[in-house]
Amino acid sequence: MDPKALAWLGGGLAIGIAALGGAIGIGNIFGRAIESAARQPEALPLVQRLMFIGFALVEAQVLYALLVAFLLVFR
Amino acid sequence: MHVDLNITQAVKMVWLAAALTLLVLVVGTRLIARSVVTTGRFAILVETMVDFVRTNIVEEFLGEHAKPWLGFFASIFFFILFANLLGKLPIPTFESPTSNINVTGAMAIMVFIVAQAVGLVKLGPLAYFKKKFLLPGAPWWIQPLAIIIMPLVLLAEPFSLAVRLFANILASHMVLVTFATAQVVGGIWLLHHPNIFARAASTLPFALSVVLLMFFIFMALIQAFIFALLSALYLSESLEEHH
Numbered sequence: 001m002d003p004k005a006l007a008w009l010g011g012g013l014a015i016g017i018a019a020l021g022g023a024i025g026i027g028n029i030f031g032r033a034i035e036s037a038a039r040q041p042e043a044l045p046l047v048q049r050l051m052f053i054g055f056a057l058v059e060a061q062v063l064y065a066l067l068v069a070f071l072l073v074f075r
Numbered sequence: 076m077h078v079d080l081n082i083t084q085a086v087k088m089v090w091l092a093a094a095l096t097l098l099v100l101v102v103g104t105r106l107i108a109r110s111v112v113t114t115g116r117f118a119i120l121v122e123t124m125v126d127f128v129r130t131n132i133v134e135e136f137l138g139e140h141a142k143p144w145l146g147f148f149a150s151i152f153f154f155i156l157f158a159n160l161l162g163k164l165p166i167p168t169f170e171s172p173t174s175n176i177n178v179t180g181a182m183a184i185m186v187f188i189v190a191q192a193v194g195l196v197k198l199g200p201l202a203y204f205k206k207k208f209l210l211p212g213a214p215w216w217i218q219p220l221a222i223i224i225m226p227l228v229l230l231a232e233p234f235s236l237a238v239r240l241f242a243n244i245l246a247s248h249m250v251l252v253t254f255a256t257a258q259v260v261g262g263i264w265l266l267h268h269p270n271i272f273a274r275a276a277s278t279l280p281f282a283l284s285v286v287l288l289m290f291f292i293f294m295a296l297i298q299a300f301i302f303a304l305l306s307a308l309y310l311s312e313s314l315e316e317h318h
Contacts, residue, residue: 049135052304053305060235060238063246067238
């Protein structure tokens, strides 16, 4: 198989699988945040802050995979 | 070693973003200081945003140390915000300076050095070493392992700060360009379609493009917020004596 094609395939798979994991994680974070804010509306500022920290941490992992995908595709 | 000091497009964009930050904040604060009650759209906008940074970032994480640090984090927030938004303007030569790893890397290294220097001064070298390189509360035989691992954890902080911002902005621009191109091509193809409904549907790709742009403007705000927030978090670890 052509190495270039393999690299493209690898890049696509890398970002695809990473996006799957990130989507699960971000969905979990925002779902739980909404749940806890509905249960205890006065805790909203705290929940919001923690939500964005968690969001940033999960998203970073996907972006690392995106970098790997870029490296593979634009090699 | 050869150092390339050419004025690239990214450098010009950095200067532009810095000038915008200075202009907006200086003019805004002059307008706010003019009267006791802030009036006027622009002054209220600036005041609301600075207050947002103060309550949600600086005071939340730094507590009683908040006051001297507001300027630092507000400048970080506004500079990144303007840098992100510059690339969203429909001007061909404009690009976001934050879609360049050198810009975000420099900012992350600056935040890292500030946080470590403040930790060294405020905590003292011994307490600083204890806090950053050892795991308090863990059994003694863990500590040699901690000395190896904790510096890596420490160095991962600026790395993740830089890569997060850079990859986010770069990815959002690539997605925007790809979608916009596809939508323009598809829209023009639909516009010349013989079927009247297909011609009416040619407006949909353009509408989608607008929605995407709105989403990425929101992401530009969120990324500026997250960069300032995580910087404050890392700095707060150097300011508190107990943990």
